[in-house]
Amino acid sequence: MKRRLALLLAPLAFGACVVWPAGSGPNAAPLTFEQAQALGEKAVFVDVREPWQFAESHIPGAINVPAEQVEARAEELRRLGRLPVFYCG
DSSP states (O other): OHHHHHHHHHHHHTTOOOOEETTSOTTSOOOOHHHHHHTGGGEEEEEOSOHHHHHHOOOTTOEEOOGGGTTTTHHHHHHTTSEEEEEOO
């Protein structure tokens, strides 16, 4: 889990953004927004930006879990029963 989290957070540290479905592993290709959207109710968008950024704008229906809280809130995300698709920006 820590390795996957590091792979997710590394691009964020450099100002890049990824759309990456959890559980697909670090070797998975990122999804396009259209591919992620096509998952419909099977997925939930997880905005990993700060709460003030989320408040300014976000994908409708997305939830906010700041990047530094992803690992601590992993069980909460699992309990949603939907594939988390992480994004920023």
